[in-house]
Amino acid sequence: MARPRSSSRTNGSAKKVVRYAVIGLGHIAQAAVLPAFRHAKRNSALTALVSGTDKKSRELGRRYGIGRVCSYDDIDELFASGAIDAVYIALPNDQHKEYAIKAARAGLHVLCEKPMAVTARECEAMIRAARKAGVKLMIAYRLHFERANLEAAQLVCSGKLGDGRFFSSEFSMQVRDDNIRLRSAKRGGGALYDIGIYCINAARYCFGEDPVAVWASAARRDDRRFRNVDETIVAAMRFKGERLATFTCSFGAADRSTYTVTGARGSITLDPAYEYAVGLSYEMRIGERKRKKAFGKSDQFAPELLYFSDCVLKGRDPEPSGEEGLADVRIIEGMLRSIESGRWTVLERRPRKRRPTLRQQIRRPAVKREPKLVAAASASQ
């Protein structure tokens, strides 16, 4: 096992920049991750690209001036080369574990897209591997650095809306027929893993708690897109203090991206709540008083890079950690079991102390225009 890069770099007095390989060049990598490096130059460098499609790595390598591009066949060589310090994993969900562990074992720090993996068992293996290798592991919850969401969490947790009573959310889109999200849930496909996770995560950071039990139910039309995966899922979560959360997520409906937390005294509604390609905004209501606040479009990916690179360079433990990623995957697994059983799934309690706070906010300018995609398409129609 290679020596972790953190110490080598933090101890060095030379330029403090973490060199990344982006692994997987699908839509999210091309539309958001690669362009974000421009806004994270202070401590992050895009150094290598890995893709199974030559055309992608060639064209994108040229566009971003990256000399080091390779396929998965040559990834061990890249990992051992000493040319990179960290990986950004933007692979299909069922490949997160394999490449996260491979990177950790090579002494590389791991920033991994959410969902962290398909099963809690996979997440735990990733956490163990990172710990054993002494590398940093972070899950890419971009909204943990985004002001509208952090303010919402703060407003609820501060008690300004009174005791938080219930959370309600909708997240939906029309997914393209050939999209990878339409693979079976066993392979990490489906609306719960892809977008339901945002609703789950938002309820958790707004209530500052993890649910004690979860429930879900699913529906699917006779539509070829939904051969392997449910179309729409409704879910509920119970939290300590008799708080309830519900959400609906769907791959077969028009765009919705919103949540409301209602407290004893007031409520806050984010709409849009979860997007990265547009600015987010919220409306807070307390009694007759309404306050709207709009947040201009910003780059939500550069903050993750800036924060994670700082953790690497300064030897800090990142949060959203592997434990945070695991918490959501456990809930998704619980919901999938509930869909089968028709009953609530009671979750084992695993207390977590660290929650997203406003101090974590990092704002970077928006990517002006979505880059031209190379052999990739957005998820939605």
Next chain:
Amino acid sequence: MARPRSSSRTNGSAKKVVRYAVIGLGHIAQAAVLPAFRHAKRNSALTALVSGTDKKSRELGRRYGIGRVCSYDDIDELFASGAIDAVYIALPNDQHKEYAIKAARAGLHVLCEKPMAVTARECEAMIRAARKAGVKLMIAYRLHFERANLEAAQLVCSGKLGDGRFFSSEFSMQVRDDNIRLRSAKRGGGALYDIGIYCINAARYCFGEDPVAVWASAARRDDRRFRNVDETIVAAMRFKGERLATFTCSFGAADRSTYTVTGARGSITLDPAYEYAVGLSYEMRIGERKRKKAFGKSDQFAPELLYFSDCVLKGRDPEPSGEEGLADVRIIEGMLRSIESGRWTVLERRPRKRRPTLRQQIRRPAVKREPKLVAAASASQ
């Protein structure tokens, strides 16, 4: 059994006005029903008041110039007097059945507040009694005459938003400690009967279908208001065509009154959706296009009187009928069973043909100011 009043009046060529007794002088009667008669003069007259509290009937009788006021002890005499043609039942939910049947047997037409009754069995008894007596029976679903809600239903049913995929709603308030709504569900108390019914009814008129199965779960804080009744209920409904609906209703949270229907192509959000003391409004979204429409405050009770009196005078069967009221009560009972069992309650199919349409819209000017209440208080804090 007395002769039904419909024939006596429709056959008469004299003035065609239905004479009402309002039974029960709680908040809704005082705040909304009594003042509505002013906007329904064309065919409806407020002729008698019945209350168990002398002070109420005396003061309100004076205010509205009603000579005939009586207590429940003297109701048989009032019913037999020939002075009234119909009753507006604004009693506690668990007394609807008794007085509806008593009125029907006296040959009086019955306009009854929702929920129609506490159990489906009670509803069925009311329907039978009205049929047997040949009197009209209508349940007071004020939103079946209200433009914002009727337009929403029309937009969804017309397919303008694409196939309707899911419905999501929140209805909540902080109920006063001593309010009758806090009696046990067995007596018709609780958020499902009082406000959840709006969410249920809205999902039904938007989808133009009744649910095939329902589910619910409840929570209650350690708060003296929730000794006998749940605080918050989350519920789900499955409709034909793999459509799902969810809602949250609560007596222990700040005001929320909203629903969204999301179709394959667009969505419509009503906010506020269910109120009568303020104007309602909606926002429709199709692709990037958003259209807002606000409906000024209007009297939502006078339309019910106008419509019901027309039904009486012209011998038409009113819709929202007893069957409509029964449909919601069956669903509420199914949800209460689900709260106990932790499982979906499958509902027996009872096809209904008539659904609210825009043709039913009746707009009357708003009641300018809520009348001063006599020995009554609004439900919310």
